[in-house]
Amino acid sequence: MPPSVSVFGAAGFTGALTARLLLRHPSFELRALTARSDQGRRLDDLYPHHRVPIELEELDLERHADVDAAVVGYPHGAAAPLVAQLRDRGVRVVDLSADFRLHDPAVYGRWYREHLAPELLPEAVYGLPERYREQIRGADLVANPGCYPTATLLALAPLAREGVIGDVIVDAKSGLSGAGRTPSEKTHFVTADENVSAYGVPRHRHIPEIEQELAALGANVRVTFVPHLVPLDQGELVTCYVTPSAEVGDLASLEALYADAYAGEPFVELTSKPPGMRDVRETNICRISVHHDERTGRLIVFAAIDNLWKGAASQAVQNLNLMFGLREEEGIGVGASRQREAIG
Amino acid sequence: MPPSVSVFGAAGFTGALTARLLLRHPSFELRALTARSDQGRRLDDLYPHHRVPIELEELDLERHADVDAAVVGYPHGAAAPLVAQLRDRGVRVVDLSADFRLHDPAVYGRWYREHLAPELLPEAVYGLPERYREQIRGADLVANPGCYPTATLLALAPLAREGVIGDVIVDAKSGLSGAGRTPSEKTHFVTADENVSAYGVPRHRHIPEIEQELAALGANVRVTFVPHLVPLDQGELVTCYVTPSAEVGDLASLEALYADAYAGEPFVELTSKPPGMRDVRETNICRISVHHDERTGRLIVFAAIDNLWKGAASQAVQNLNLMFGLREEEGIGVGASRQREAIG
Amino acid sequence: MPPSVSVFGAAGFTGALTARLLLRHPSFELRALTARSDQGRRLDDLYPHHRVPIELEELDLERHADVDAAVVGYPHGAAAPLVAQLRDRGVRVVDLSADFRLHDPAVYGRWYREHLAPELLPEAVYGLPERYREQIRGADLVANPGCYPTATLLALAPLAREGVIGDVIVDAKSGLSGAGRTPSEKTHFVTADENVSAYGVPRHRHIPEIEQELAALGANVRVTFVPHLVPLDQGELVTCYVTPSAEVGDLASLEALYADAYAGEPFVELTSKPPGMRDVRETNICRISVHHDERTGRLIVFAAIDNLWKGAASQAVQNLNLMFGLREEEGIGVGASRQREAIG
């Protein structure tokens, strides 16, 4: 019998997409969808293109938590108490919020708010499979990474491990789905169309997450990070400017470093040309290119993902696959595994 | 001393644009802006690109109605009472709402709600200058046409006057600014982007306005009208399918009919190719082409406008120009009159 | 051993997508890709998001036609001679061009050019599975329908069969991929962005195809058809205005007519609200709603498809599935069959 999963908080963009992926997953049984708004509506009424003909229900732990696993799509702060209740009942959890990404509750407190379930932090694993695959396999609580950290860390990990990151600036661009489903002046079509502007300057909340994980890789740097909204729905590109702290070799050796770091990774693609958001739309793939500016000595690394897929929902499923001993590519996107063989 | 004008309800898309046009109008003095939301904010904070450094104030008739003219940008139903108060004080009004467009309060009642100032209907002039220029000159109350009726009536008037419209279907496309400033699921970027869909089917409120004015031109028809949202901010295109009730001649004679009907019109452009929304963006111009489908005997007429300009704000200024004896082109767009001479 | 397929003309939008779908199809073996341009480039260099790591080759019938089936993605006129050669070698063909859609070579001659393989017309089956499923199963040559006819015929078939179509106007909207891959002023981003305009007025080449198939269903009408370009990449919406020639009953009976007509169809979805292009993006699904305008007596039917999928490539695979006795849903989109069961 396949493991059963409920999605808690399925009315938002990422929860809804997770529900779509799980409904068609060959090895999970999607049990229930709860939501804090739109209760009683069917998900395919809110999002026809996801084709999930399941009603959104009010949370009832008795009924909804009788599952093997849960994906929690609550806002930061609201997620922690629900995750605690689910863990109390023995449910294995992938949490889409930031609540369990930062190991240090004091850091969380500075960037978000007082942590409401700090006792769970020690067991939480940071859910970036390309980095923590083995730990995820055994984990009961996985903190799904933020979309910007996902792209940034995949872009920078090979350099961080090599110990050559002296300083780094990340200029990020994201489509409007990154701003969430709640209608606002910011997400009104007429505001965003034919527009690009930065937000969250200079203290976006994804910074401590990036710094924590870079430090764990050996790069103790303070990151300058500036995200921009661009007029499209799904897609994210990070442009990372690295000032190396040591000799990095020529372009060929840099490309070899990346090829080596990501050999066998089913969802990382390396290219020589700067990747575009279109290249990864509606996939779990992160597409990366590395460049060397010989005039300035700087390295430039691009990473493109779909913020709703690899940046959230399909990465959550990738994590579930690992937690339940399934093939990592199962149920994520169209033919990812076959693609790998073909390209590989 | 130039006539003074206040804009009541300047926080919405059309009121704000009217304020921008009046601020830079050589022959009006923009006196005050009121709003029902965002009071205390400056308009250039809400809409930087309009560059109107004036604060939105709470309505205070004592202060704000001591003007020669008013443009009212209130929602349908809310406009009528304010217009009545302004008229009581002798202020000449251009009303952007639907409240004074329909002559018959019973018709208004069926499509909107009970009319709150029916006593003013007899003095209201329908503010389509290409049709009622002389009446507008002497008017104290001008009902600015809806955006769809503006484009549709300019497209069809020559045929209506000729008495050849047997039947007509209007398929309309509008950018998202037509849906207004209030954030909603419908106007969320992620809903509208990469999407086209119809709304208000089959009874959009602009239908009685179109039928009333076609009837006044001699075409007593029931109009099938279906609007669609398209993913852009400003722009409107109506595609009118006319089944002629009489012989209409060949394409050349049709084009001559239109050329004759609009000779000397400063804001109507005729083309042989179907017009695009881009052609008229941020102008008061309506661009029209007429086509003859010999296989079916049907006539196809396109009209493109900017829904916020000719479909609302700049047409309001055009009406104000007429009401105050100014040159019709004054203050509307870049060099409209010079353009006419050059092309003419 | 799975049937082998080559795609001839795989550099264009529809050929390339067909290649992507076939590469991941569980029951076909994609053998080779040929192209008339870009020979020597890999398809994933032209279209990274399709992830087809196969080189485009110059046509060599000896090598490339040694297959069970072929999909031909050549332009109108150029397709017929190649199809004839493939058929000579016994290859079963799905042709994406218009060359075998019209039964009468004289009609083809009037709308396109002299037909170059009229001898094959008798064996060609019009590849709209919802209409000709049984004939497609046994066919050796399937003419894949045009994108506009696909949506239009699915929208109108139930009414045509009922004999109630007195007259019909089709106002169509399509994304830019419908204009093909060749760069031109028309497809330049700066031309198409923030723009909507009609083209092909009043004689678009999809008209005879629509009329032929409506006639076969019993509706002998001359169709007025006007397509418009809208600023998005993939998606198509047809708005059909039908003047009924007989009593059609109320909305409930109309909806029942459609539900009955499409019961069990895996790729037709019925809704009560007007469908949007987003609802069917990257799927083989046609989403339809029918409306009754009681004021005018007219019926309004909307149908949305993805012009590259159901309007071309995925419908070609649907046809191949039928031709080779496979399950109709195999290899087309994400979980179409499961979706059907779920929605019921």
Place this chain on the structure above:
Amino acid sequence: MPPSVSVFGAAGFTGALTARLLLRHPSFELRALTARSDQGRRLDDLYPHHRVPIELEELDLERHADVDAAVVGYPHGAAAPLVAQLRDRGVRVVDLSADFRLHDPAVYGRWYREHLAPELLPEAVYGLPERYREQIRGADLVANPGCYPTATLLALAPLAREGVIGDVIVDAKSGLSGAGRTPSEKTHFVTADENVSAYGVPRHRHIPEIEQELAALGANVRVTFVPHLVPLDQGELVTCYVTPSAEVGDLASLEALYADAYAGEPFVELTSKPPGMRDVRETNICRISVHHDERTGRLIVFAAIDNLWKGAASQAVQNLNLMFGLREEEGIGVGASRQREAIG
């Protein structure tokens, strides 16, 4: 009698917009438009929205160079010889190309090609009015800045003058009009829509121009510069990351520095929030905000312009105004001068 101007190379995006602005300019007489393509077509056929009913002619210096001034819209390399011919005839020139922006022909040679009129370099003035206003007034040859350098230099000049720029990275975003009018795979709607990607990495040709002008301001730095295409037509945003080489004070003192630097500038706007491209669309305005990231000590400066206006055509007219002793704001955009007073 107003000075006469011809535009040479008026078929491209920037030449055409210059023609539009000059046709409606109150103090210039637009004499003729030449083009290297589309000869014989009227400009309002190519660009209806510019409403310039003038035919594009083949270059004939006898006729077209009998003017007081010329704007040259030729490609890099092709401009220099024409400019030389015009200068020989005593015509005062604003050149939109890069040919006279770099003072050192050797540097030009490294980034472009061999310079074809190096003898004119000494007399050429770099046409950034906010920097070289006085020199432009007396100039006979003005090199209109590149779009990226315009935004970047306006963003960085106050810091450069202060001597605090230790290092700088510029991440730039531009709409598709920046890629020029020639249709290509890159500018095809389907390539650019729902996409963002970098180009010209790591050696974009605007780098030497930025470095030359920063050096002239006292900042001898090697600039890392990476431009990205974003899916919109007109607009440009540069995000400048400055590592200060000296103490810069707090945010208030930074903002005071900028306020002081741009006091009285008619076309520079300062804001506290990051500017958006929409804020400056179709204007000659550069909108700037400066931020201090206290965590990293870095300064972040944003500057938004319209790449076709302040980044090219309207800045050319601003330069012409200065050269001919006119009011700097004349004929550029809607009411720039009045706006200044109002905001003042």
